[in-house]
Amino acid sequence: EAGVAQSPRYKIIEKRQSVAFWCNPISGHATLYWYQQILGQGPKLLIQFQNNGVVDDSQLPKDRFSAERLKGVDSTLKIQPAKLEDSAVYLCASSLGRGTVNTGELFFGEGSRLTVL
Amino acid sequence: RKEVEQDPGPFNVPEGATVAFNCTYSNSASQSFFWYRQDCRKEPKLLMSVYSSGNEDGRFTAQLNRASQYISLLIRDSKLSDSATYLCVVNQAGTALIFGKGTTLSVSS
Numbered sequence: 592e593a594g595v596a597q598s599p600r601y602k603i604i605e606k607r608q609s610v611a612f613w614c615n616p617i618s619g620h621a622t623l624y625w626y627q628q629i630l631g632q633g634p635k636l637l638i639q640f641q642n643n644g645v646v647d648d649s650q651l652p653k654d655r656f657s658a659e660r661l662k663g664v665d666s667t668l669k670i671q672p673a674k675l676e677d678s679a680v681y682l683c684a685s686s687l688g689r690g691t692v693n694t695g696e697l698f699f700g701e702g703s704r705l706t707v708l
Numbered sequence: 709r710k711e712v713e714q715d716p717g718p719f720n721v722p723e724g725a726t727v728a729f730n731c732t733y734s735n736s737a738s739q740s741f742f743w744y745r746q747d748c749r750k751e752p753k754l755l756m757s758v759y760s761s762g763n764e765d766g767r768f769t770a771q772l773n774r775a776s777q778y779i780s781l782l783i784r785d786s787k788l789s790d791s792a793t794y795l796c797v798v799n800q801a802g803t804a805l806i807f808g809k810g811t812t813l814s815v816s817s
Contacts, residue, residue: 624804633712633795633807634752647804682751697805699751 593617595700597683603706609671612703615664616685622646624697625658625668626682634682640666673707680704711735712808714796720814725786729811731779731796741772743781744795746810752795755781786815 596615604610616623622641626634637656639646643663651658655674660666670677681704684697714731721727733741741758756763758770758779769782779796796808 626807631716631809633809636804636806639804646802696754697752699753701751 595683595685595698597700597703599703600701601704603708604673605708606675607672609669610673610705612668612681614666614683614700616683617698620685620687622686623660623666624684625666626684627679628682628702629679637668675707678705678707711806712796712798714808714811716809716811718812718814720816721786723786723788723815723817726782726784727786727813729781729794731808733777733779733798735798735800736777737800738798739801740799741779742797742805743770744797744807746793746795755794788815788817791815
């Protein structure tokens with residue numbers, strides 16, 4: 592079974608530039624998450640989608656970050672304009688159901704590593 | 709106060725040692741608890757769920773104390789391959805998982 596696909600794997604940009612990350616979840620997974628992991632920290636939720644609707648975006652810096660999942664399958668996360676503190680790994684994850692209360696299993700992609708200079 | 713707190717370590721232990729990691733969570737409404745493992749420059753993967761009665765998976769034992777809002781992970785007979793960061797994770801019904809900062813374990817021969 593194919594896992595969560597993310598691209599690009601690496602991106603280096605200068606501050607104030609824009610960047611977009613793409614994620615294709617595991618087939619049939621209704622819930623998709625974007626997490627930000629800064630070096631030395633645990634993953635921090637940015638946004639959670641259930642199908643094509645937003646469940647939680649309370650921690651998404653909406654002045655510069657945006658995300659969409661238009662057809663309820665793949666998703667794009669955009670940062671515009673980027674700041675130095677946005678340097679991190681952006682992890683996309685998917686799960687069968689909402690909240691994963693029963694199994695706790697999120698399936699993560701390999702992540703997109705962003706460096707902002 | 710952070711929602712999930714862990715001792716970041718690093719824990720440096722020899723092969724064969726027993727090591728324990730602790731974690732506390734702040735939200736008493738948390739319902740589900742997990743340990744994830746993250747290898748260097750890799751994505752996190754589910755290691756095991758944590759139940760109130762305690763649960764064991766081979767050399768790994770997880771315990772939950774709801775009254776103290778405390779979770780633990782015990783690794784017996786450590787192997788070189790256990791070297792990784794262990795992330796304590798909690799969630800409430802219908803919400804996304806909340807991760808701690810992780811505890812780094814280094815097992816040496």
